[in-house]
Amino acid sequence: MDDIDAMFSDLLGEMDLLTQSLGVENEPPNAITSPPEEVNLSPGFTDLNESLYELEDNDLDVLMADLMADLNATELKLAVDIENLKVPPSSSASQPPPATLPPAPQGLSSYDASILPSPVSLQGDVGTPSPSHQSPLPPPQHAKPSMEEIEAQIKADKIKMALEKLKEAKVKKLVVKVLIKDGSSKTLMVDERQNVRDVLDNLFEKTHCDCNVDWSLYETNPDLNLERGFEDHENLVEPLSGWTRDSENKLHFDEREDKYEVFKNPQNYYLWKKDKQTLKDMRDKDKELLIEENFCGTSIKVPDLEGALYLREDGKKSWKQKLFLLRASGIYYAPKGKSKTSRDLVCFVQFDNVNVYYAKDLKSKYKAPTDYCFVLKHPQIQKDSQYIKYLCCDDPWTLNLWVTGIRIAKYGAAFYNNYKTAVKKTSSGSAWANRITSSTGSSPSPAPSPSLSAKHASQANGHATKPQPGPVSQDMGMDAPPPPPPPPPPPPSSGSFPPPPPLQTSSLPPPPPLTHSSLPPPPPLITGSFPPPPPLPHSSLPPPPPLTHSSLPPPPPLTHSSLPPPPPMQTSSLPPRLPPQARLPPKPACRGKQPPGPLPSPLPPPPPMDSLPPPPPPPPFPDDATEAPPDFLPPPPPMTSGPASPPVRPPVVAPPPRASFRGGSRNQSLPPPPPDPEFLPPPPPPISISSGGGGGAPPPPPPPPPSPPSGSSGRKTAPPPPRRTTPVLAGRGGGGGGGGDGEEGNFMSELMKAMNKKRGED
């Protein structure tokens, strides 16, 4: 653990450096600490460390990756903030205000807000990151595309990036700890765009549970003895942001039968007046009909509940019985002496601004007539208050009836849609689980939240909800700045590649050489190397990226093997930063069929290149990276072996391409692949390595590809691999520490080692 602590402080230092290198502005050191605070729910940075202790190893990797990615993002934001609003860390600023109104919960949002208004100029934003991009552009000369086109594209890209960033900058993220039934817990990062369904999916992968529809995420509030299951369509960050700083509230992941009971046995709710036996004997066909009648029509029907419930009188300790009725528009009661016809009903509460909670033990706490109580309150209310409405039912069944009825009334069609989605997940879930166990893991899903790169990754997986072409570029942008240093390699490549030196350098030093041999057309390489520009180039560049892909596929495996040497370097450097990507990809790739994945890998590389040319560092990292995702998956063994790592990466890389980066044309653009083929031949031996190293990756032995492309003669092998690897790393690194290669590498490798060690101990 000490290691980790040390690492964290290292990390901080690193970030500091990084930000400075970004040239955005010099940031006060405290700025760095602040981001985590924002990110964290209750805890400050120190808390984070604490919570890290509690984490399971598997989670650690993930979390690290997330964190890094996030830090990177926040950093940028902060810089901008500081620039524009000379206000100290925004989070703190917003909270302190004397105000009677507890702004606390809002702290997070306020910080988001500050960013928007800030006059971020396009240049400002784009500028920093773009250096690398821009350089690439010039080269396009090879490409025949007209200058105007390119410019137009560039412009469009910039705008895209700027918009993306603006969007991204506003995304709120939380690190949350989820308690599991067996007493353990999982920690994950949740971002504002994720709904509960997404988070549940993450947890499914992390816990390997059976994925049935009853699994739910619920909060408990010990102050009020409340608990409420989140609905799948709800955004998780929002209710959590309502918790107070010192909140004792907990988030649980568990099976809850009442979650979707109404869809399994609708008769119990809609025909509750009938006798129990009839309900029990209900035919499935009739149940379906009930669902159809009540949920599939133009309007959702609410069970017509009515009955005497006890209401806790405002401020008093007494409970009074009243005749309550549930309608789609709210809960009503019939005043004494009046009929219960609609016009005489008095509205007790409407559901727009309240949620329904199960309340426990109110009998002792508030002298409730029974322990079967529910509560209606605004989600942000966390302490006892006159604005909380307490109702008490005679028996547990009535309680269930009311709570479910209220949920139907409040959520309507969304409720049913959630169920349908959950059922789908269940059916596909088992298959998934199997696949998962075999190789990678869950990491992918969590990743999405953290950083752009994460998103990217998620796309690759296929899950990706948000197809955002932009993200990639952004990543690059952010990462890019730091990387520049490494460029050295270019020279070699230069021979083969006319334009390039600069570009290549930035992207991947090592690879170039290889590429030369393998790649006939220089342009492709370039494109590969420069993520941002790619889109344009692609279009313009005659060399059809797709083709290359096709040709490449087979080779990948080989390449891996062959590459071993180079990979390590790249891996080492990259891993730290783009973890998310790395992980994500793995899934797809790893899972069985994907062997071909490796090939694609070459493509992905481009991004990585930007991010970190550096290299050599710790082989182990790669392994970790790959493993990490799976959480439980395979064992760390490979860690030490440098060679092993290479194999791993390839898989990782590979996925992305396949996964389809729809958004990014880059994939296509990635010319690099060609080299691989040539390269491949040699690899065979390495294969073995691969198997050893990356759990998932191994399979690929396929064939060595025909070295096809244009017959570039001499250049071979070497180059391609690096790229692939790099990408991987990049993916992981998310965070950005691009600054000093050396430092970073060391730091990261140390971190990795530490983690490995820890694992080993376990």
Added chain:
Amino acid sequence: MADWDLSVTVEELGSEAPALSISVTSDLHIGGVILKLVEKTQIKRDWSDHALWWEQKQQWLLRTSWTLEKCEIHADASLVFMPQHKPLRLGLPNGATVRLQACFSGPVFRTLLGICRILNIRHPEELSLLRPLEEKKKKKERDALDEVYDLTEVPLASVSQACLYNGMPAHFADSPQTEAVYRMLSVPQPAPAPELISKQYRAASVVDKAHINSRWLDSSRSLLQQGVQENGRLWLRFKYSTFYNLEPLYDAVRLAQLYEQARWAVLLEDVDCTEEEMMLFGALQYHISKRSLSEPQTVTSNAAMDDLETALLSLEVKLDGDSNTANDMLDNMAAPELSDYLKIFRPKRLTLKGYKQYWFKFQDTGISYFKSKEESVGEPIQQIHLKGCEVAPDVNVAGQKFLIRLLIPAPEGMTEVYLRCENEEQYAHWMAACRLASTGRSLADSSFQSEIQSIRSFLAMQKTHGNSSVPAADDAINPHSLVSPRYQKKYKAKQLTQRILEAYQNVAQLSWNDALLRFLQIWQALPDFGLSYVVVRFKGSRKDEVLGIAPNRLIRIDLGVGDVVRTWRYNNMRQWNVNWDIRQVAIEFDGNVNIAFSCVTADCKIVHEFIGGYIFMSTRTKEQGDALNQELFHKLTGGHEAL
């Protein structure tokens, strides 16, 4: 075979003209009779729509190959030769009357299909025709005379699925007149004057409601058979409360008419609702009529372009257009700000502090305030985040009181804060901003301006409350037009405006279509929705009871108490029979449950049709698309006549 004379009246010759007499034999088929008849009239015209109607027997002779003998027609028969399609005046759910050509010879169901094709209403099986209320007729006819929309010239579309032209079915695009008719059909009518609502007949009890159901025409028999004359008046209404596959894109008329029917059902308390629901209905009506003024029918919700791609596209277009830098773009994207001096007041128990003035600034979804404008650069005195809060108006235009009441959630409960504005304009802006913020949207949201606009018009509504007569300005709506007479009496216009405004908050963002659909959803979610009542007497019972027929079940209601005594669901139904001789309906349910009843307020054919109709509705599936299984409908609803 001996010749004999058959006398036939030909309508074309005028009502005064004597019947023509033609010489026929008993083995002459109907087609031959018509041929002879036409020759004898010596009129050249298109006779293809004409057919023979046998007056004494009240039946059409439509089978041209049948002989006179087979039809049992003898010399004493007096036949009428007339067109099968004649004009009919049809009262629509929106209160307007259209005159159109309807088929008088086919079963009403088929006639209905034709009518709906002309009007472009999908799923005609959900509608039917009924006789208008007699008493009303006299009064109403006076006004009705001028507002008849004529569609008789419209050719009967042969294509079942009308193709759209100019956003309307091709047969409406012929002339400006028909286009106007289409507009009337597809856009909800403006709010009726409050007096109109209170003058309308309202069913006061379940029994009253049951009587309405006695007026439905028999779907299996022709109009003429049921005594409907040329130019007769009928109502077209949605009869079965299951609305299949409502699709704003294709169902402009259907939706508009359905909305009108629902609106009147609510205004006339045909279906019971609570006060809160009534206010929400009022707010939706207000919103819909506003929107239908501003958004012409082609309603594509112009919501904010959330989609990045779209945003980019337009951005790029802009970029190309002027050489402005991206900087400007971003500047434009920055949220507009709102700041001003306002007065704030925090009602706390036992404190009587007055309003204090501060410099307020609206940012994103929150408000900050400062001592003065000059100090607004520094730390605010307080920041209030409005997301998730409740915003309520407290306005009295006459008294120049413009209060915004905020109920802000916090961990310890809700905090109340009042903001006092100086004038309408200020109020409209701040109120709009607060409302947006409460739903998590910032001032940059595209709806900010429209929100301001709608608040202004609400203020205008309050101003005109004085005269309860027809609102002068066309965009001012009398709140009393939006609620049933019960609430017209209960609340003054000012109070009502307040209540409706509160409810309006939750729907203000809806597009026209969404608002329409929301109205229908809320209507359908009412507990009493979709119940058609008939007074019946159960076998073995001595008193009248009410049978409620719903889309999925039958309920037995005790007239005395008004409580539901029993419920039977159709899916448990084994079979149902009608004994046409003793006019009794017998139904058998699973588990050997048998019920039988005779109908008091309506013919048992009507009950039979309701039950059969609902079962038919439940057989509709996505696979069969819009194709209508007429045969099945007749089988299920026809009774003995279908045989």
